[in-house]
Amino acid sequence: MKNNIKTRFSSAFEEDVFTGLTSNPRYLLSKYIYDKKGDKLFQDIMDLPEYYLTNCEFDILRNHTAEIVEKFTGHEGFDLIELGAGDGKKTKLLLKYLVDQNLDFNYLPVDISQNALEELEKSLKNEIPEVPIKIQQGTYFETLEKLSTFNTRKKVILVLGSNIGNLLHENAIDFLKHIQEVMSMEDMLFIGFDQKKHPQKILDAYNDASGVTEAFNKNLLVRINSELGGNFNPDQFLHWETYNPETGTAKSFLVSKIDQDINIESLDLKIHFDPWQTIHTEISQKYDDAVVKWLAEKAGLTVADCFMDENNYYKNYIFTK
Ligand code: AVI
Numbered sequence: 001m002k003n004n005i006k007t008r009f010s011s012a013f014e015e016d017v018f019t020g021l022t023s024n025p026r027y028l029l030s031k032y033i034y035d036k037k038g039d040k041l042f043q044d045i046m047d048l049p050e051y052y053l054t055n056c057e058f059d060i061l062r063n064h065t066a067e068i069v070e071k072f073t074g075h076e077g078f079d080l081i082e083l084g085a086g087d088g089k090k091t092k093l094l095l096k097y098l099v100d101q102n103l104d105f106n107y108l109p110v111d112i113s114q115n116a117l118e119e120l121e122k123s124l125k126n127e128i129p130e131v132p133i134k135i136q137q138g139t140y141f142e143t144l145e146k147l148s149t150f151n152t153r154k155k156v157i158l159v160l161g162s163n164i165g166n167l168l169h170e171n172a173i174d175f176l177k178h179i180q181e182v183m184s185m186e187d188m189l190f191i192g193f194d195q196k197k198h199p200q201k202i203l204d205a206y207n208d209a210s211g212v213t214e215a216f217n218k219n220l221l222v223r224i225n226s227e228l229g230g231n232f233n234p235d236q237f238l239h240w241e242t243y244n245p246e247t248g249t250a251k252s253f254l255v256s257k258i259d260q261d262i263n264i265e266s267l268d269l270k271i272h273f274d275p276w277q278t279i280h281t282e283i284s285q286k287y288d289d290a291v292v293k294w295l296a297e298k299a300g301l302t303v304a305d306c307f308m309d310e311n312n313y314y315k316n317y318i319f320t321k
Contacts, residue, residue: 008268017224018267021279028220030166030252030282035223039116041216043087050208052201053162056314057192058090064307065097071305071318074154074186077104081147082158083140085109088120090160092127099130110136110143141178148182155187162194162314165285169295172285176299180321189301189319193287196248197313202286206241206250214239217252217281229265236260237279248286254279292317 009015013032020027034042046054061068072078080098082091088109098105107124111117117135124131136143148155157179164172179189206213217239221232237254244251256273263270289306296303296319305318 010266014228014267017228017264018269021264021269021271025278025280027280032223033216033219033282035219037222038216038219041212041219044212045208045216046089048205048208048210048212050204051213052205052313053194054090056309056311057160057162057316058093059309060307060314060316061090061093063309065093068190068307068316069094069097069101069103071188072105072156072190073103076153077106078154078156079106079108079147079151080156080158081108081110081136081144082160083110083144084159084161084163085111085120086116086161088124091158092124095124095131096128099128105132107131107133108136108147109133110138110140112137112139141182144179144182148184152184155183157183157187157189157191159189159191160316162192162284164191165194165287166283167285168283169285169291172295173298176295176301176319180300183321185321187321188304190316191319192314192316193292194284194314195308195312196245196286196288197311199243199245201313202243202250203241206243206252206284207239211239213241217254220279220281221254224264228267231263233260240278243286248288248291250284250286251280252282252284254281287315289315 009018016029016032020029045051072080085091095107109117109120114137117137121133121135124133136147144157164175167175183189218234218237221230221234221237224230225232236257238257240253240255242251242253243249256275256277259275260273261270262273293303301319301321303317304320306315308315
């Protein structure tokens with residue numbers, strides 16, 4: 001039986017879509033939002049007035065550059081390893097300062113996409129050509145392991161953008177544990193956590209007036225249509241955001257507006273939606289100091305420092321071993 005199921009799928013995407021859409025309640029994994037179109041929509045989200053996270057983190061890095069960099073520097077220089085660098089807009093602030101101060105460092109952005117890394121390298125060569133960049137194509141943990149085997153220099157690992165918020169606590173602890181395992185006593189993790197705040201502010205950030213986040217969420221359906229032969233009509237689904245101020249969890253859903261049948265050819269799957277039946281698509285967790293401390297300690301790490309924006313909307317923490 002298990003083997004039969006295995007041979008049905010030719011990719012993890014197929015298998016995960018099948019599992020999610022045949023579960024009760026239905027779900028799709030948010031990591032699949034990010035194809036070329038999803039990456040572009042996320043870039044657009046980061047420019048939205050409602051999406052405060054980017055500006056807050058930018059302000060923290062701009063207003064505390066010297067204090068932050070002071071913590072980074074080691075006896076023999078350091079390697080700045082960024083997990084999920086994106087377009088590097090915020091990191092460039094730090095890089096510019098490091099170059100201006102003539103500090104001994106290498107910048108090692110890690111990404112699964114060679115293309116994204118080459119774009120980043122190209123833009124850095126134009127904007128701050130003095131940055132010693134060594135792009136690292138691969139998965140986060142394989143690359144971190146490789147880097148710690150060959151290198152004994154201090155590692156400063158950057159995880160910006162509250163990316164950890166897309167993980168359930170259990171998975172966030174695993175993620176931090178993996179990082180902890182490759183850290184030496186001198187190394188540090190500099191990581192962003194979006195904070196609990198007025199619930200309306202959070203709801204607005206994930207349900208913007210111009211509909212970019214709606215398109216981002218619905219890109220899951222668009223992708224299933226184009227890659228797996230699905231016949232979803234995204235207009236027949238509502239983008240719906242909830243925020244639970246007690247747990248700090250923002251959740252995105254797609255809600256069927258009508259009674260409808262969906263066919264996904266390459267999965268040989270037909271599913272029916274009753275009106276208002278849901279697909280859960282993403283969590284964006286919000287934190288407070290106590291929860292961040294708990295996560296760090298569960299992963300064998302200590303909170304060594306913390307920097308925040310003037311509204312306390314967002315915080316970057318330094319974790320050490
Ligand atoms: C990438 N991640 C941290 C974003 C977030 O805030 O959860 C993804 C996102 N989803 C909707 N808007 C932005």
